[in-house]
Amino acid sequence: MPKTIGGTEFRKMILSGAKVLEINRTKVDSLNVFPVPDGDTGTNMSLTIQSAVKELGLCPSNRLSELCDAVSKGALKGARGNSGVILSQLFRGICAEIKNGEEVTIKGFAKAMENGTKVAYSAVSKPKEGTMLTVARLMSEFAKQSASKYKDFSEFLSDVIKRGEEALAQTPELLPVLKKAGVVDSGGMGLLCIYKGFLAVLNGEEVEEYVAPEAGKSDEEVFGDNSDIINLDLGEIEFAYCTEFFIINLKKSTTLADIDKLKEKLMKIGDSVICIGDLELVKVHVHTNTPGVALTYAVELGELDRVKIENMLEQNRALRAKREAEKKEMGMLAICTGEGIAAIFKDLLVDRVIEGGQTMNPSAEDIADAVQKINAEHVFVFPNNKNIILAAEQAKALVQNRTIHVIPTKNVPQGFAAALAFNSEISAEENKTDMIHSIDNVRAGQVTYAVRATNVNGFSLKEGDIIGLDDKKILAKGDNVDDTMLQLIERLKDSSHEIITLYYGKDIKEEDAEQLAERVAEKFPDCDVDIHFGGQPIYYYIVSLE
Numbered sequence: 001m002p003k004t005i006g007g008t009e010f011r012k013m014i015l016s017g018a019k020v021l022e023i024n025r026t027k028v029d030s031l032n033v034f035p036v037p038d039g040d041t042g043t044n045m046s047l048t049i050q051s052a053v054k055e056l057g058l059c060p061s062n063r064l065s066e067l068c069d070a071v072s073k074g075a076l077k078g079a080r081g082n083s084g085v086i087l088s089q090l091f092r093g094i095c096a097e098i099k100n101g102e103e104v105t106i107k108g109f110a111k112a113m114e115n116g117t118k119v120a121y122s123a124v125s126k127p128k129e130g131t132m133l134t135v136a137r138l139m140s141e142f143a144k145q146s147a148s149k150y151k152d153f154s155e156f157l158s159d160v161i162k163r164g165e166e167a168l169a170q171t172p173e174l175l176p177v178l179k180k181a182g183v184v185d186s187g188g189m190g191l192l193c194i195y196k197g198f199l200a201v202l203n204g205e206e207v208e209e210y211v212a213p214e215a216g217k218s219d220e221e222v223f224g225d226n227s228d229i230i231n232l233d234l235g236e237i238e239f240a241y242c243t244e245f246f247i248i249n250l251k252k253s254t255t256l257a258d259i260d261k262l263k264e265k266l267m268k269i270g271d272s273v274i275c276i277g278d279l280e281l282v283k284v285h286v287h288t289n290t291p292g293v294a295l296t297y298a299v300e301l302g303e304l305d306r307v308k309i310e311n312m313l314e315q316n317r318a319l320r321a322k323r324e325a326e327k328k329e330m331g332m333l334a335i336c337t338g339e340g341i342a343a344i345f346k347d348l349l350v351d352r353v354i355e356g357g358q359t360m361n362p363s364a365e366d367i368a369d370a371v372q373k374i375n376a377e378h379v380f381v382f383p384n385n386k387n388i389i390l391a392a393e394q395a396k397a398l399v400q401n402r403t404i405h406v407i408p409t410k411n412v413p414q415g416f417a418a419a420l421a422f423n424s425e426i427s428a429e430e431n432k433t434d435m436i437h438s439i440d441n442v443r444a445g446q447v448t449y450a451v452r453a454t455n456v457n458g459f460s461l462k463e464g465d466i467i468g469l470d471d472k473k474i475l476a477k478g479d480n481v482d483d484t485m486l487q488l489i490e491r492l493k494d495s496s497h498e499i500i501t502l503y504y505g506k507d508i509k510e511e512d513a514e515q516l517a518e519r520v521a522e523k524f525p526d527c528d529v530d531i532h533f534g535g536q537p538i539y540y541y542i543v544s545l546e
Contacts (some may be wrong), residue, residue: 002153002202004103007062009201014056014071017197018049024193031186041186044084049194051078052091064102068095076276076283077246083132083187085274085285086120090136090191092276093119106156110143113160123276130175132187138167139195154202161199164192239270239287242310243294247282250302254279258301265297287312330428331376334415335362335392336384338536341412341503348419351376356388364391368398378428380405380435382415386471403428407435410471411446412503412534413544414439442546443497445470445488446539447481466540481508481540482516486523492545493524500527503534503542516541 005013021028021042028042055074059066072095075088093116098104104112117140121127142163143156150156168188172179200206259282263275270288277283282301286294291309298304334345335356342353351374356362371379379402383389392406405428409415421438422431450465457474461467468476468488475491478484489500500520504513513531521529527545534542 003151004105005109005153005202006103007064007067010064010067010098010104011056011062012201013198014049015053016201017194018046018053020197020200021046021049021190021193024189028186028190028193031183031189041083042190044080045087045187045190045194047080048075048078048084048087049091051075052088054078064104065099068099071095073281076281079283082124082272082274082285083190085123085276085283086132086187087191087194088283089120089123089276090116093117106150106153107147109153109156110140110147113140113143116140123274126271128175130171130173130178131185132191134171134174135164135167135185135188135191139164154199157195157199157202161192161195164188164195168192239272240289240311240313241291242272242285242287242312243270243291243308244283244285245295245298245307246305247277247284247298247302248305250279250282254301262297262301266294269293326375328376330378330380330422330424330431331374332380332382332419332422333367333370333374334382334384334419335367335388336412336415336536338503338505338534340533340535344416344532345419348416349422350382350419351379356383356385361385361388361391364394364398367392367395371395371399371402371404374402376402378403378405380407380418380422380431382407382409382418384409384412384415386410405432407432407439409439411444412536412542413444413501413546414442416544417442417546442544443470443492443494444545445475445492445543447476447485447488447541447543448539482519485516485541485543486519489520489524489543489545492543493527497545498527499544499546500524500529501544501546502529502531503536503544504531505534505536505538505540505542507537508540513541 002009025042025046028045031041052071052074055070055077056067059070061067072088072092075091079085079088094112096119097112097115098108101108113136117133117137120136121133124133127133139160143160146159147156150159168184171185171188172183175185178185256279259275259277262282262284263273266273266275266284266286266288269290270286272285272287274285275282284294284298288294295304295307331351332349333352333354334342334350335354336342336345337355345353352370354362354366354370356366367381371381381392381395381404383392383406389406389408389410392404396404396406407418409418417438418435421434423434426434445468447466447468450461450463450467453462455461459467459474459477461477466478466481466484467474468478468484468491470492476484476487478487485502493500502513502517502520504510510533517529517531521527536542
């Protein structure tokens with residue numbers, strides 16, 4: 001139960017944080033939603049902390065003062081993109097606070113986190129809430145307020161991370177572009193990965209086996225997605241050139257006040273200004289229409305190094321052209337619940353799957369937002385529940401530049417049939433007709449349980465009874481799931497049916513589903529019987545007869 005950390009632990013924590021971030025780099029990159037990013041967030045943050053790791057490798061001492069100087073210098077030198085720069089400033093503030101002692105107490109680390117947040121906020125000309133800055137701030141505020149309650153460093157850090165996860169989950173409410181895209185802030189996710197790496201060291205865990213949890217995971221991330229986020233408003237770019245460089249070998253006459261004045265000058269000719277460092281090294285980032293002016297201002301303070309100027313107008317044009325070129329005529333959206341059900345829809349080439357079903361109906365806006373993220377002229381929507389069809393129809397009024405075709409699927413098997421009927425070689429209207437006809441050939445039912453006592457459809461039910469129903473009424477009742485399912489199939493089946501498919505829910509074991517399938521095959525020998533994992537809640541089984 002560590003009460004303090006020394007230089008040896010601090011070195012290991014930085015190495016571990018870098019490792020966990022690298023393990024999760026692709027995941028963090030996937031959360032990027034901005035149309036013309038300076039780079040991918042996870043990659044930029046990882047390269048930034050890897051630069052700190054490299055500098056640590058050159059430091060022979062485990063004295064905190066020397067280690068902190070190495071981390072600060074390495075992170076600043078390697079900072080890439082806004083997220084990398086902000087991370088470097090968080091490290092700079094933390095290291096400045098803890099470098100003067102031999103060990104770091106819990107209270108000392110809380111104070112260091114507070115200073116890191118302060119330095120990071122001051123590095124950005126117009127800080128935005130809903131970003132990694134927010135996550136860092138809320139973590140540091142919690143740390144400061146609660147540090148005195150803890151005696152164990154790992155317990156303290158674990159609770160700080162929990163507060164960070166809560167903050168990360170809140171980011172879509174603070175930054176509309178995140179909510180629109182259905183993701184949490186990527187920089188915040190990256191920061192939590194690093195802290196998870198810190199904690200792994202204190203807990204004596206092997207970092208190679210450590211993978212960060214999917215904090216703030218949205219329903220769409222649970223289900224996966226076959227499409228890119230392609231409809232974010234690219235807008236018009238006010239400043240065309242992303243300009244980055246270092247100032248090295250500063251002139252003897254240059255002062256810290258001169259660095260602050262440079263920042264003020266840059267803010268007058270552009271935005272996204274970052275101007276940080278000291279009299280040994282200054283890192284500059286600015287979006288401007290006059291990069292030459294920015295360089296002229298800088299050269300007054302010292303020599304320029306590693307100058308990088310990128311044309312964001314061209315990036316924007318290329319992105320627009322790419323998205324337009326990739327736009328297809330038709331796409332599909334399915335609404336369902338259950339990991340297995342979602343996976344089947346993906347296998348049927350449905351572009352996007354959002355969560356919804358009984359007890360969890362999505363709004364018209366939810367459906368419209370999902371449609372907007374499918375890069376197609378026509379989008380077929382499969383509600384897969386009679387209580388969602390109207391909301392899907394209402395979504396038509398909320399969507400621009402796309403035509404919604406609602407296929408009135410009342411259950412998941414009808415949704416599967418509609419997706420199977422899709423043909424990219426024919427028109428949208430022909431597909432709509434074929435899809436509607438396809439659902440007429442499907443009879444479906446579900447087995448669940450009664451939640452209260454009642455009399456309905458000729459059945460006298462008590463709470464907990466197992467019941468079988470179609471989309472209109474209860475057709476079967478029993479004391480156990482399997483017998484009720486056999487009764488239900490008997491009520492649903494007619495002589496035209498040749499295939500019976502069972503989709504078992506999250507509360508059913510695979511071997512139990514296989515045994516039921518054998519009983520179904522014995523009772524209905526004229527039909528082929530198949531089973532699939534659905535993973536749906538509430539319903540033990542969904543059955544399809546075709």
